[in-house]
Amino acid sequence: MKVVYKPGNTYEEINCFDFREYEHGVVLHNEDGYNIGYVPHDILSHIEPHDGERLEFEDGQPPEPGADDDYDDE
Structure with a gap:
């Protein structure tokens, strides 16, 4: 995947295999699981x-954020 960020006036990109999201940002990993950036x-x-990483959704669109919160609060 490609992570796009803007540290100043121009956009920069980092290619990574995976990432983990934390409270203040995302940590990028390579195919071996090593950290390659933040x-x-x-x-x-x-x-x-x-292109090879794209997901196909049943209705063609990704779910809305919070859409899986339809459980009962009992």
Whole structure:
């Protein structure tokens, strides 16, 4: 996947295999699981999957955030 961020006036990109999100940013990993970078949330623009990494959703669109919160609070 490609992580796009803007540390100043221009956008920068880092290719990574995986990432983990934490309170203040995302840690990027390579295929062996090693950390290869960190991008704070305040400069993170977006994360793009490469063509072979795209997911197909049943209705063609990703679920809305919070859509899986339809359980009963008993």
